Amino acid sequence: MDMNQYLNMFIDESNDHLQSLNEKMLQLESNPTDLGIVQVIFRSAHTLKGxxxxxxFEDLASLTHQMENVLDLVRNNKLAMHEFIFDTLFKGLDALESMVQHITEGGDGKADVSSIVSSLQSIVSGDFQKSGTNAATEESPSKKVDKNDSAGLVLDQFQYSVLEQSISEGHRVHYIQVTISSESQLKAARAFMVFNTLENSGEIVKAYPSVQDIEQEKFEQSFSLYYITQKEVGELEKEIAGISEIDTVSVVQLDQESLKQMSEVTAGLAETAAVQEAPVAVQPPAPS
Incomplete structure (x- = not known):
């Protein structure tokens, strides 16, 4: 049976359901114990999946099904809403919107949503409350800052304001750490490829070491940066990791609170380092 004749209807109704899902999720965020809202969200997700x-559109149906499993537990009082659950469901909605947009533009709606699906499955299994590798218990990004990098990562007022405003306007702000393979003979070239890839879809606000130092290979194997984009964590990690001789990639999305925490911690570490490196005044011996 040719389903193309129903494509326009599918797109229109999908967009209606996605709009409703976003609106209801925002309402639920303000009142996370309102199971009536959860029931409405579940019904919309169930209809969209069908x-x-x-x-x-198998990828779209599969992701919606995983979201539906989480919502089913919540509506039956088997699971309480949590910051990690909200974050994961919103990421799922973003992905669904992108997939429907792809279909609208003539695409097949396929997308790599494995990281979101994995998070949803960990919620259903309860592993997200036990695992130290997921967003519910993940170590704060500020704790990942190397003390040696602290001075270089300190944001000035303008840089901080740019990042803060970008978050307020709905952009994604990421803290990215990249390590180039120790066997690489072209560190600067690999770093340049990372910067070029990122600049094609966003803005690098702060990098450490500086771009100039990296170009002159005045760095060891790693560099860090603050980055504004619309891309998700998994997509960025995949793009950067796909560059030859990249050893490790860490991408952490920052919200207003974690950005503030990062800024305070790096400033504090830099100040401590400056004090420790300050010359110690030698007191002259007391006169005899």
Whole structure:
């Protein structure tokens, strides 16, 4: 059966459901114990899943199904809403919107949503409350800052304001750490490829070491940066890791609170380092 004749109807109804899902999720965020809102969200997700499956958009249907599993536990009082759950569901909604937009533009709606699906599955299994590798218990990004990098990562007032405003306007702000393979003979070239890739879809606000130092290979194997984009963590990690001779990649999305924490911690570490490196005054011996 040719389903193309129903494509426009599917797109229109999917956008309606996605708008409703976003609105209701925001309402639920303000009142996380309101199971009536959860029930409305569940029904919209269930309908969207069914439409996507009927039209053959398997990735879209699969992701919606995983979100539906989480919502089913919540509506039946088997799971309480948590910051990590909200964050994961909103990421799922962002991905669904991108997939529907892809379909609208003539695409097949396929997308790599494995990281979101994994997070949703960990919520259903309860592992997200036990694991130290997920967002619910993940170490604060500020704790990942190397003390040796603290001075270089300190944001000035303008840089901080740019990042803060970007978050307020709905952009994604990421703290990214990249380590180049110790066997690489072209460290600067690999770093340049990372910078070039990132600048194609966003703005680098702060880098340490500086771009000039990196170009002159005045760095060891690693560098860090603050980055503004619309891309998600998983997408950025995949793009950077795909560059030859990149050893490790860490991407952490910052919200207003974690950005403030990062700024305070790096400033504090830099101040401590400056004090420790200050010359110690030698007192002259007391006259005999």
């Amino acid at each position: 439409m996507a499956a009927t039209m053959g």
